[in-house]
Amino acid sequence: MKGLLRARHRRVVVPAVVAPLVLLGGLGTLRAHADGPGFNTPGNILVADQFNNRVIEINPDTHKVVWSFGVGPNDTSASSILGVNDAQRVGDDTLMAGTGVPAGMELGCPTGCADNRVMLVDRSGHVDWQYGTFGVTGAGFNQLNTPVQATWLPSGHVLITDQVNERIIEVDRAHNIVWQYGTTGTTGIGFDQLNNPNSAELLENGHILIADENNNRVIEVTRSHKVVWQYPATPDPSLLSGAAFASRLPNGDTLITDSNNSRIIEVSHSGKVVWSYSTLDPAGNSAPLPTRAVRLADGNTLISDQFNDRVIEVTPSKHIVFTQGKLNGPGFGFNLLNAPYDAKVIGDYTGLTPPFDTDGDADD
Secondary structure, eight states: OOTTHHHHHHOOOOOOOOOOOOOSSSOOOOOOOEEOTTTTTTOOEEEGGGGGEEEEETTTTTTTTEESSSOOTTSSTTTTTEEEEEEEEOOOOEEEEEOOOOOOTTTTTTOOOOOOEEEOOOOOEEEEEEEETOOOOOOOOBSHHHHHEEEEOOOOOOOEEEEETTTTEEOOOEEEEEEEEEEOOOOOOOOOOOSEEEEEEOOOSOOOOEEEEEGEEEEOOOTTTTTTEESSSSSOOOTTTTTEEEOOOOSSEEEEEEEGEEEEEEEEESSSSSEEEEEEEEEEEEEEEOOEEEEEESSOOEEEEEETTTTEETTTTOOEEEEEBBBBOOOOTTTTOSEEEEEEEBBBBBBBBSSOOOOOSOOO
């Protein structure tokens, strides 16, 4: 495998209102778990706990898991979400993307296991909608190759970052591709080309913001495939290396996860770095490779500090005010995570997908 599975999986540890949904039959074996009250409570944190093959919702005050999907580590069946990269709450459902696991990552999967599903899962664990088939890798109809992120659109379509197929696709509920950026199977930096894309977000102006990971850039593209903004103007690994995620903030700046440089940066439209945060810690992993950063309505930033095995919330003055997980201590027990790839605060999606935040208040 290439792309994220090569660049990210570096350690083996065994341990809103939604349009009516078309329900899929025969998928009731997928599991969810609810432990007490609190499901879908604003302020809770939704975490894609990648190497534990699960998505969890936690109460930030108690660190307790109040909802989860996926059996846990060492389970490589369709009842888990293998190598989950991304999770987003859509009404009472959860949109999630399973990348799969590479060779050597799981005892029961010595040669690697594909997942290749983007799923919309209800509270009970029933799959309300799915694109891609578990274990099937491809680029044909209803097929994916390492989907790393999915964004719910106001139309009810889903924007999928189909990483190893080198494309961003917008799919409708009938599994048709209605828009695409990137030439399927072609790696490059020319017109309509990407190199290991890692995220895509719809902007208020209708453009798409793409973290083009291995091209070391973030680009804003129109529906006609024209690049209208790029950071940096000329790719330079000292400025941005391994663009893992990007979102446009209400003030017009762009928040970027500069993963290989182990930092989060906020850049102005002119390309000036106006804020940064390093995830390097003397007691942590030497290459923490942070993967997601989301700006919250109160100005703090929620960071998925992947190989430090924690999710942290930091203030503008760079103080950590919340931590879920143990620093460089992967695990599956209470207040433990294993390479969390994504985290979002429920009801607080500032800088992410619509409804857009234009007045300083967080919208879900």
